[in-house]
Amino acid sequence: MKRWQWLTLRTAAGVLAAVGLGLAALGQEAVPNEISYIPPTALEQIPDDGKLRVIVFGAHPDDSEIRAGGTGMMFSKQGHHVKFVSVTNGDIGHWQMAGGPLAQRRYAEVQAAAGVLGVTTDVLDIHDGELEPTLENRRKITRAIRRWQADIVIAHRPNDYHPDHRYTGVLVQDSAYMVAVPFFCPDTPPVRGNPVFLYSEDSFERPNPFRADIVVAIDEVVDKKAEALVLMESQFIEGGALGYLNPYDHSEEGRAKGREQAREGFKRRAARTADRFREKLIELYGEEKGKQVKYAEAFEICEYGRRPSKEEIRKLFPFYPEPAAKK
Secondary structure (H helix, E strand, O other), X not given: OOHHHHHHHHHHHHHHHHHHHHHHHOOOOOOOOOOOOOXXXXXXXXXXXXXXXXXXXXXXXXXXXXXXXXXXXXXXXXXXXXXXXXXXXXXXXXXXXXHHHHHXXXXXXXXXXXXXXXXXXXXXOOOOOOOOOOHHHHHHXXXXXXXXXXXXXXXXXXXXXXXHHHXXXXXXXXXXXXXXXXXXXXXXXXXXXXXXXEEEOOOOOOOOOOOOOEEEEOOOOHHHHHHHHHOOHHHHOOOHHHHHHOOOOOOHHHHHHHHHHHHHHHHHHHHHHXXXXXXXXXXXXXXXXXXXOOOEEEEEEOOOOOOOOHHHHHHHOOOOOOOOOOO
């Protein structure tokens, strides 16, 4: 019997016993204290192939793709398992449409992007702009991480301009310990070992600036990443929630121009990250390659999850060359 099955058996038996005692106290028939184990339907159907399992949480249907689309593709290209989760459905993220039609449109866009990136994508049914750090939502995030049996978890930092971004960061941060506690959300088996939790890059300085602990070169996939993002036309061609401030050209020629501008804009963003964290790239990739990297994504290690050593980081991010032997 696998470890998670044993934990699930023990958890389920304990829960049923507690329920039985409660019903007995009410003078009702107790639930029989007999169970084999809860079938693993709560787990994603991922082969136990020794590959890494990565889950990325973004507040809206585009955030995971912007902040970790290249890294997700790098993992996917090596056969690792990658899931992106949009914590809200994005149903007010447009200046001209909203509600169910927009949520459906953005769901279709994010799934099209996932096809290019080679990842799996989920969208939670929480209204855009209304995410709160509640116990119910903490359970949703915890279950999502457990179902994926994640080795790496990525999310926003808790200090960000958008409340949905902030609370996504808080919810994931609050799950960093709970994912391993069997009797929290006992209906879903706990993770096999506490994952490494990471924050995606931002430029906010207060109360503390972003620190790049891990930087991933995405030169070989940057064009594909840009192509995936451009498929989200509601956001990057039509301007999203604030598009009325900069009206776009509705003609096909104008939209084509907008797509090209968006592609180049995303590449410039990745280039700024590479330049911003050049020293870390050199540390991780070696001086020669580190200086040559043009495009990158960066992440900060959250101190509430597992704190990986330098050796573990190289195992979790198998893109880095072996460090040169010291003479």
